[in-house]
Each structure stands twice: as structure tokens, then as C-alpha cells.
Amino acid sequence: MNYTLMILGMAAVTVAIKATIFVLGGRVAFPPWLQQALGFVPVTVLTAIIVPMVLAPHGEGLELSWRNPQLIAAIVAVLVCAATGRQLLTITIALLVFFGWQFAVLAN
Structure with missing residues (x-):
């Protein structure tokens, strides 16, 4: 309750x-300073949601290893986004890396 x-x-x-x-x-x-600050709210909230899921996907502490598919996909997503700036391409490649990493690396 x-x-x-x-x-x-x-x-x-x-x-x-x-x-x-x-x-x-x-x-x-x-005021202009508040309007500018409110522009950062979506990025801040999204970061607060995503970072714990990437760094500690099972909620038991940090998993900073190559066996963490969320971390690998997030790193690839940052690199693809920085290189291309294309959102749909970034999402597609990151999902392919995430699922491919789970299938190829973690299936063993």
C-alpha cells in the first residue's frame, strides 16, 4: 500500500x-535562464534512466566488462552518433550490436 x-x-x-x-x-x-535550464531536462532525465541500466544491468553493481552487451552497444551507439549524427542509423546499429553480442558472445 x-x-x-x-x-x-x-x-x-x-x-x-x-x-x-x-x-x-x-x-x-x-526568465531566459529558466527557459535555457528547462531545455536540459529531457537529456538529464534520459541520462539518469539509461546510465544505471548500461553500467549495472542486473542491479548488483557495476559490470564494466566485455561481457556486458548493454555497455558494448552503448559505446558503439556513442561512436556511431558522433561519427554520423543520424539517429535512426545509431539506434539500428546499436540494437544489432546488442543482440548480436548476446547471441555470439554470451551464448557460449
């Missing part, structure tokens, strides 16, 4: 914030 109340509370806070911004619309002007 404790987790249920926590989830419901987080949902209520999220809905309240989004509803307030939606209802107020363009009547509220954020």
Missing part, C-alpha cells in the same frame, strides 16, 4: 504541474 500511495502522489504532483502550465499557457513568462 505504501508504494501505491507513493505512485499516486507522484502522479498527482506531475498532473498538477502539467495542468498548471497548460491552463496558464502563454500568460506566464519564464
